[in-house]
Amino acid sequence: xxxxxxxxxxxxxxxxxxxxxxxxxxxxxxxxxxxxxxxxxxxxxxxxxxxxxxxxxxxxxxxxxxxxxxxxxxxxxxxxxxxxxxxxxxxxxxxxxxxxxxxxxxxxxxxxxxxxxxxxxxxxxxxxxxxxxxxxxxxxxxxxxxxxxxxxxxxxxxxxxxxxxxxxxxxxxxxxxxxxxxxxxxxxxxxxxxxxxxxxxxxxxxxxxxxxxxxxxxxxx
Numbered sequence: 001x002x003x004x005x006x007x008x009x010x011x012x013x014x015x016x017x018x019x020x021x022x023x024x025x026x027x028x029x030x031x032x033x034x035x036x037x038x039x040x041x042x043x044x045x046x047x048x049x050x051x052x053x054x055x056x057x058x059x060x061x062x063x064x065x066x067x068x069x070x071x072x073x074x075x076x077x078x079x080x081x082x083x084x085x086x087x088x089x090x091x092x093x094x095x096x097x098x099x100x101x102x103x104x105x106x107x108x109x110x111x112x113x114x115x116x117x118x119x120x121x122x123x124x125x126x127x128x129x130x131x132x133x134x135x136x137x138x139x140x141x142x143x144x145x146x147x148x149x150x151x152x153x154x155x156x157x158x159x160x161x162x163x164x165x166x167x168x169x170x171x172x173x174x175x176x177x178x179x180x181x182x183x184x185x186x187x188x189x190x191x192x193x194x195x196x197x198x199x200x201x202x203x204x205x206x207x208x209x210x211x212x213x214x215x216x217x218x219x220x221x
Contacts, residue, residue, distance in 0.1 A: 089167075107214045142201055
């Protein structure tokens with residue numbers, strides 16, 4: 001679910017900053033994500049989204065796995081272990097979607113798009129391997145939050161392809177609230193956590209910008 005101002009205010013504390021960042025910088029308000037999730041766009045556009053999300057998050061190790069390997073603060077491990085286990089299912093789901101969708105839709109500028117996606121993947125890998133306390137976890141928290149907005153796009157593609165979406169097992173928001181507040185006792189950790197989250201949101205927004213440009217190029221080709 002998307003985070004509105006009432007929810008953010010009620011949760012308060014460090015979570016208020018993280019929740020506000022998810023609401024303002026996350027992909028939940030991206031117009032192309034909203035179109036893919038809520039309107040019957042051509043299947044090729046949904047397939048394109050599945051392919052590119054798989055390029056970013058379909059390989060192991062991913063953001064959460066790297067963050068778990070770089071977790072040094074008390075309280076990080078439990079949440080990250082749960083999230084990493086849940087993301088095994090999400091990765092398998094992405095792979096199933098891509099296999100069912102078939103080859104990437106023919107699109108002008110394919111080489112440039114693949115290079116951009118590879119650069120995004122590299123940026124996410126580096127972010128999730130940061131040794132700055134809180135940074136990698138912040139990226140993992142942001143991924144879990146943003147995935148709530150992204151999942152409906154994948155589920156829409158699955159429905160069109162005749163697949164049954166698996167349940168999403170990522171940690172509940174209430175669990176994430178507790179961990180964020182516990183980690184944010186030190187201002188430097190909170191800043192690093194929010195930086196990690198902000199950078200992940202930026203990469204996701206850039207991905208949906210790219211997907212929108214690709215859809216437009218196909219429509220006018």
